Amino acid sequence: MRVAVGSAADLDLDAVVAPFRGLEPGLCLAIEAADGTPIARTTLAPSVGEVVTREIPGGALAGGRIRVWGDASGGGLGSALAESLAAALAAAPITDLAIAAQQAADARRLEEELAHGRRLQRSFVSLIPPDVPGYDIAAHYEAAREVGGDFFDLFRLRKRGRPLSVVIADVSGKGIAAALLMAFVRPLLHAAIDHTTGPAQALERTNKILVEERRSSLFITALAARLDVRTGHLCLANAGHEPPLIVRADGSPPIWLEGAGPLVGGFPRLDVPEISTDLEPGDLALLYTDGITDARATSGERFDEWRLLAALESSRGGTAQEVIATISDSVCAFQEPAPPADDITIVAIRRLPAA
Amino acid sequence: MSMDTTVEQVEGAVPITILALNGELDASNFRELIDTVKRLYDEGARKLIIDLADLRFMASSGLVALHSIVQVMHGQDPLDPEGGWQALHSLGGDAQTEVRLAGPQPAVERVLQRTGLDRMFVVHADRHTAIDAASAAA
Numbered sequence: 208m209r210v211a212v213g214s215a216a217d218l219d220l221d222a223v224v225a226p227f228r229g230l231e232p233g234l235c236l237a238i239e240a241a242d243g244t245p246i247a248r249t250t251l252a253p254s255v256g257e258v259v260t261r262e263i264p265g266g267a268l269a270g271g272r273i274r275v276w277g278d279a280s281g282g283g284l285g286s287a288l289a290e291s292l293a294a295a296l297a298a299a300p301i302t303d304l305a306i307a308a309q310q311a312a313d314a315r316r317l318e319e320e321l322a323h324g325r326r327l328q329r330s331f332v333s334l335i336p337p338d339v340p341g342y343d344i345a346a347h348y349e350a351a352r353e354v355g356g357d358f359f360d361l362f363r364l365r366k367r368g369r370p371l372s373v374v375i376a377d378v379s380g381k382g383i384a385a386a387l388l389m390a391f392v393r394p395l396l397h398a399a400i401d402h403t404t405g406p407a408q409a410l411e412r413t414n415k416i417l418v419e420e421r422r423s424s425l426f427i428t429a430l431a432a433r434l435d436v437r438t439g440h441l442c443l444a445n446a447g448h449e450p451p452l453i454v455r456a457d458g459s460p461p462i463w464l465e466g467a468g469p470l471v472g473g474f475p476r477l478d479v480p481e482i483s484t485d486l487e488p489g490d491l492a493l494l495y496t497d498g499i500t501d502a503r504a505t506s507g508e509r510f511d512e513w514r515l516l517a518a519l520e521s522s523r524g525g526t527a528q529e530v531i532a533t534i535s536d537s538v539c540a541f542q543e544p545a546p547p548a549d550d551i552t553i554v555a556i557r558r559l560p561a562a
Numbered sequence: 563m564s565m566d567t568t569v570e571q572v573e574g575a576v577p578i579t580i581l582a583l584n585g586e587l588d589a590s591n592f593r594e595l596i597d598t599v600k601r602l603y604d605e606g607a608r609k610l611i612i613d614l615a616d617l618r619f620m621a622s623s624g625l626v627a628l629h630s631i632v633q634v635m636h637g638q639d640p641l642d643p644e645g646g647w648q649a650l651h652s653l654g655g656d657a658q659t660e661v662r663l664a665g666p667q668p669a670v671e672r673v674l675q676r677t678g679l680d681r682m683f684v685v686h687a688d689r690h691t692a693i694d695a696a697s698a699a700a
Contacts, residue, residue, distance in 0.1 A: 379622050418596075428622070428677065469678020473629070477678075501621050509619060548589075555588035 219561070291444050298309055324386050325350045326370070336361045339371055339436055345527035347535050349498075355550030356385030356427075358393050364401065371436055372400050374427035375448065375494040376471075392417070392427055392471075396462070397558040406431035406444035407481040410471060417472040427471040430494060439486035439558050444479045446471045449497055454519060456489025456560065461519055491530065491557040493519065498551035502538045510541050527555040564589050565617075567598055572655065577606075578696050580689060582613040588621035596630045603634050610635055611692045615665035620673050628661075629677060635660040657684050659699055664692035 320533030329350065336344040346393040356378025358388065363369045374396055378385045396508060399409040403427060409431050417427075432443035443451065447470030486492060494514060497516070502510040513536065522533035531553050565585035567623070572578040579602055587595065590683040601611065613630070666674060674680040686692035 249662055377622070426625070450676070467676050467678075469681060470625075474678065474681065497622060507586075 214358065217379065225237070234290065240379050308513040309556050320383070321353060324383055327390070328384060337363050337371065339363070340373070341436060341559055342434075343527045343559055344371075345531050345555050347531045347553045349535065349547055349552075351498070351547045351549050351551075356389045357497065357498065357550035357552040358389050359494070359552055359554050360397055361392060361554065362397070368435060370439055371413050371434040371556075373432040373434065373443075373494065373556065374429065375402070375496065376427055376553060377448065377496045377498075377550070377552075379428075379470075388427070392429075396429065400431060400433075405481055406433055406442060407477075407479045410444050410446045410468075411477050414471045414474075418475055426473045428497075429471050432492075432494075434556065439488075439490070440483060441486055442481055442483040443490060444468070444481050446477055446479050449495055449500065452493040452515075452519065453484060453486075453497075454491040454523065456487060458523075461493075461516060486507060486556070488558055489560040490553060491527070492554075493530070494554040495534075496550060496552040498547060498549035499534065499538055501549060502542050502544075502551070504541050505545060505549060512536055514541065527557045530557075532554045566599060567595065569598075569602065570631065572693055572697075574697050576609055578609045578693060579607040580609055580611045580613055580674060580693070582616065584616040586619040586621075587624040588619070589623040591626035592623040595627045596634065599631045599634050600664070602646065603608075608635070609696050610644070610661045610662065611664050611686075611689060611696060613664045613692075614622075614670055614690045615688065618667065620651070620670045622673075624672070624679075625677055625679050628663075632658060632661050632682060657682055659684060659696070662686060662692045662696060664689040 219304040229450075232282060262507070318550045329348070336346055344361065346361065347373070348357065348359065350357075356376075358374075358376055358378075360374040365373050371530045373394075376389075376392070376396070378389045378392065392413065396409065396413050400406070401414075410429060412555045427446075428448040429446045430443060430448040431446075432441055432451070434441050443464070445451075445467035445559050447467060448465065450465050452461045452463055454461045460555075464484060465481060466480050466482040500510055500512055501516055514537065518534045518537040519530065525533070534553055535551065538547075542548070565587055568582040568584070570580040570582070572580065581599065581602070583595070601605075602610065610631070622633055654686060661683065662682045662685075663674075664686045666685060671680075671685070674683070674685065679698075686697070
């Protein structure tokens, strides 16, 4: 930043330092002339935030700058805070330092809140899939910086034959509101699946509750599936979600299992069709959220479905975990250096080839 | 990432406003789109055609925008995009005709179909058929 005072006499160091007090113990400030000559350096002692060093030589300050960093103990600035401080300071004249410090504090609070949200969300998503003999199951979940509303749920039903229930869903919107609705809907859907005859009915019931209870301030795309683990028969209902991909062991191109109703929470009735297929030994079913296909490169290009197919093709024959890693690595490399803008969720279920 | 909007008026027994979207409709701009329609409504627009011919991409937040736009054109307020789904319930199952969609590209049309939003709208092949239909209905 440019220092907007003409000489050292104009510089009230206490006023410069004041906004940073209480912000972060161990914070260091240096004021430098345009040529980099140090003019003043201060350290805020951890508890009281006092200036312990103060050297202001004469000379013009015009064109100088202020640098802020953490102390040598490492207890000072986190890198995120340092970045936000640097950003806040970059454009600010010296009189705006108080505002800059406030913005930095706000940014830190927001950052902490987002981190809480991500942890909260992650705690709802069990990454360890249930053990189903004869199947290879893996899941991947990566939260966006600004928490999204993805979730998935894999569990064995307490019914004859212990079918596997698979749910993948995406709450529209971002932030705490989406994470909270996700936390509300996930057990609702889980219970509905446990107490209905099939995926379509479970989605219908969940929709009814959301619509009638008027809890749906956001909407949700959801895919619910039931896998008969003995026969490989997969029955599913799709409420506005990305359709699942089926990759056959015979080497034929992957196909989308199309057929969907509207998203959950938007209409009084869904009338979702129930569709089904059979997973033969070696076949793989892939469920995912739009964080994959909508991922955006810095060029503005979207990852799109064809790149997903390419990643799927290149990992054909791999384990469920390998397939997922290939796709998530591919998405990650595509949007580099940007972090994911949206949650990314992938579930892969592969019926093991007959021994 | 970015999207341009163009507004045109077609005079007739009932004036029709055409809002053309060019670019990508996503989380970064869907609120602006809602604001644009709010302004058009305040200026007197009552029949709206959204021309999607040059819209290359629509994310799920675009669906929220489309829903909110229907609300706006039904004179409903406030326009909290995170609180708007109740109005859709009250609209019932029939497509309304205050807002028509025209000329979606296959990718956008697929999103509309996949999410059931096509239930809310009459989707026309292009803006001309949409104008004809809106004029005939007026």
